[in-house]
Amino acid sequence: MNLLKQRYTTVVWSIIYLLLLLSLLTPFSMITAFLLVVPVALLFTALNNKSFILHIAPVWLAIALIHPVYLVMAAFFLIPGIVMGSLYRKRAPAMKVLRFGMSALLAELLILLVVATAFFQLNLNEYVDEIVKITTDPLREMGVSGGFTGGMTWTAEQTEALSRMTMLMVPFAMIVSSFLITVVTHAIARPALNRMDIAVPSLKPAREWMLPRSLIWYYLLVVILDFANQDSGNRFIQVLVVNATPLLQMCFMIQALGFFFFLAHTRKWHPVIPVLTAIPIVLFPPMIIIGILDLVFPLRQAFSKNNR
Numbered sequence: 230m231n232l233l234k235q236r237y238t239t240v241v242w243s244i245i246y247l248l249l250l251l252s253l254l255t256p257f258s259m260i261t262a263f264l265l266v267v268p269v270a271l272l273f274t275a276l277n278n279k280s281f282i283l284h285i286a287p288v289w290l291a292i293a294l295i296h297p298v299y300l301v302m303a304a305f306f307l308i309p310g311i312v313m314g315s316l317y318r319k320r321a322p323a324m325k326v327l328r329f330g331m332s333a334l335l336a337e338l339l340i341l342l343v344v345a346t347a348f349f350q351l352n353l354n355e356y357v358d359e360i361v362k363i364t365t366d367p368l369r370e371m372g373v374s375g376g377f378t379g380g381m382t383w384t385a386e387q388t389e390a391l392s393r394m395t396m397l398m399v400p401f402a403m404i405v406s407s408f409l410i411t412v413v414t415h416a417i418a419r420p421a422l423n424r425m426d427i428a429v430p431s432l433k434p435a436r437e438w439m440l441p442r443s444l445i446w447y448y449l450l451v452v453i454l455d456f457a458n459q460d461s462g463n464r465f466i467q468v469l470v471v472n473a474t475p476l477l478q479m480c481f482m483i484q485a486l487g488f489f490f491f492l493a494h495t496r497k498w499h500p501v502i503p504v505l506t507a508i509p510i511v512l513f514p515p516m517i518i519i520g521i522l523d524l525v526f527p528l529r530q531a532f533s534k535n536n537r
Contacts, residue, residue: 238425239275242268243284250292253302265302266330266414269310271421274317274429305341309333313414317422323432327411334407354396361392394471401472405479435503436494438487440480442524448477482510484520491529 246268252261273281285307292299313330346353419429451473458466489503489510510516522528 235275235425239272239280239284242271242421243288246272246285247288247291250288250299250303251295253299254296263410263413264417265306266310266313266334266410267417267421269307270313270317270330270414271418273311273314274418274422275425275427305337308337309411310414313411313418317418317427317429320428320430323415323419323430326430327415327432330411330414331407334410335403338403338407353399357396357399358392361388361395397468397471398475400468401475404472404476434494435487435490438483438490440484440524444477444480445521445524447473448481448521451477478514478517481517481520481524484523485510485516486520488519488523488528492532495532 246265249261249265249268252258253265269285272284276284289300289303292303309330312333313326316326316329342353415432419431422429451470454466455470455474458470486503486507489506492498493500493503510519
């Protein structure tokens, strides 16, 4: 890509960065928040440090004039963007970029939670209770008015139970949010950088995805802890089990999906078939058994031999 076109592209991404930041105080923030690391990672990769600052500074100045809270949000998404961009510069493997980007986001979320609790008197329990109450009030009102609930009513006890479970799963939400933001960033930034003639390593093909076999032992340990904690009611173990179980199940879903991509490649199936298998894997949790079996037994080697 010639220098003039690259300058034009980076200016466009700076404008996109500004628009994404401005969207954070709108109803679209739930979507745009997942995109905010993209322009930072892309600009940091494509530019040297001085040019990067020259592109970012006007954006920060503009948002500071509108509302100071934008600066806090911009600073939050800046750090993981720089982390991923610096690794892109070094042509680091894609998995390393995702791992470090996710770790940076997760660390920031933890620090933000500690600071908000210690210095701004944030009561996470009360905040979660309020959010759950706002969400479930329409259900309770429909039950009272005999609407579309089919005679079932949403009770205060159910609201309290949901609030308690939501509070327990805050770590899970933080981990998954960090993971999704990092994956979305890589999925957009990599092809954009390639179009700018900046080669960035891609992830392995889905058919080659293979997670550590040790996940089986972790899952077994979580099941044992869950069973043993039913009588003791240890809070720490409860939090560990509630968060580790869905995370491990997600890993087995990814493993199962990788197995179907491998099977489609080996058997020369249509490429859309393994994509369609993602639907039952997500909607029907027992399908994770395929991912577990793929980790425990050499299924792929067996299918490869049978295909010869």
